[in-house]
Amino acid sequence: MSRKLMAAVLIPLSLGLAGLGHAQSSTPAFQNNASEAQRKAADNQATAELFYMIQQLQRTVRELQGRVEEQQNQIERLQQQGRDRYVDLDQRILDLSSAMEKQATQPSAGTGDAASGSGDKPERKAYRAPGTEEKETYDAIIKLIREEKDFDTAINQLYEFIDTYPEGDLTVNAYYWLGEVYLAKPQLEQAKQAFTIVATRYADHRKAPDAIYKLGVTLDRLGEKDEAERRMSEVVENYPDSGSAELARKYLDKASG
Numbered sequence: 199m200s201r202k203l204m205a206a207v208l209i210p211l212s213l214g215l216a217g218l219g220h221a222q223s224s225t226p227a228f229q230n231n232a233s234e235a236q237r238k239a240a241d242n243q244a245t246a247e248l249f250y251m252i253q254q255l256q257r258t259v260r261e262l263q264g265r266v267e268e269q270q271n272q273i274e275r276l277q278q279q280g281r282d283r284y285v286d287l288d289q290r291i292l293d294l295s296s297a298m299e300k301q302a303t304q305p306s307a308g309t310g311d312a313a314s315g316s317g318d319k320p321e322r323k324a325y326r327a328p329g330t331e332e333k334e335t336y337d338a339i340i341k342l343i344r345e346e347k348d349f350d351t352a353i354n355q356l357y358e359f360i361d362t363y364p365e366g367d368l369t370v371n372a373y374y375w376l377g378e379v380y381l382a383k384p385q386l387e388q389a390k391q392a393f394t395i396v397a398t399r400y401a402d403h404r405k406a407p408d409a410i411y412k413l414g415v416t417l418d419r420l421g422e423k424d425e426a427e428r429r430m431s432e433v434v435e436n437y438p439d440s441g442s443a444e445l446a447r448k449y450l451d452k453a454s455g
Contacts, residue, residue, distance in 0.1 A: 276354070322402045325367035335359060336368045340375070349379045367403075370396060374405045374412075381416055389416045397429070407437035411446050418449075427453055 328336065339359060342352040356376045363369055377392035393416060396409035414429035430446040430453075437443050 325370065325403065326365060328363070328366055328368045332363050332366065332368060335362075336372070339372070343375060343379060349383055352379055370400045370403045370405050373400070374409050377409065377412060377416070381412065384419070386416055386420050390420065401436075407433050407440040407442040410437075411442035414446065414449065423453070 335355075336359065339352055339355045342348045342355065353376065356372050356379070359372045360369055360376075363372075373392055373395050377389045377396070380386070380389035380392060390413065393409045393413035396403065396405055397413050400406060400409075410429055410433045414426045414433070417423075417426035417429060427450060430449045433440070433446040434443050434450070
């Protein structure tokens with residue numbers, strides 16, 4: 199009887215232990231499956247993020263390419279504007295030279311005398327005074343030239359200034375500084391033309407002696423020595439008390455020595 203009772207107790211206990219052992223042995227497999235699923239999910243997320251980054255980079259490249267093309271077009275437009283302005287400036291000088299030659303060949307109105315000699319000071323005229331905005335624009339351009347040395351931008355802005363504010367007191371200054379910037383680059387033919395406009399069209403302006411002297415310097419650099427000396431003599435004769443006249447005298451003394 200005792201043996202049957204012992205068997206009745208041990209058999210269910212052994213079966214329970216076996217089931218527990220089976221359950222414990224199956225747990226690592228479940229954990230492995232869960233880890234694999236997590237790893238795959240992480241891989242999928244990393245792949246998606248990489249794909250997104252690639253798309254963003256491609257978009258950035260397209261935007262940069264568009265900007266480069268836009269800048270190239272802008273550079274081409276600026277170059278064309280520069281060529282157009284150069285032609286326009288050249289035409290202004292040709293027209294001005296023709297007008298002055300006609301004046302020189304005609305006697306003064308109401309008299310039989312010829313035009314006055316080159317030694318006479320030009321008669322002064324009143325120039326339009328600049329407004330506040332005009333003065334601020336001019337000062338900003340001068341800052342570009344003197345402090346930032348951004349000559350290309352300054353040239354474009356000087357042309358725009360001359361077009362926007364024609365025939366004013368600062369307009370003459372703008373022509374003069376156009377010559378200075380071209381001389382500094384150096385683009386000597388353009389500098390010659392800019393200084394010539396001040397020297398011939400605005401000979402009565404306060405910037406005239408400086409412009410004529412710098413025209414002489416430009417001509418000297420271009421190898422036009424005789425014309426350079428003529429311009430220096432013009433400064434000395436017409437503007438003897440100016441600072442430029444003193445510089446012109448030194449040039450002439452050195453040339454004659």
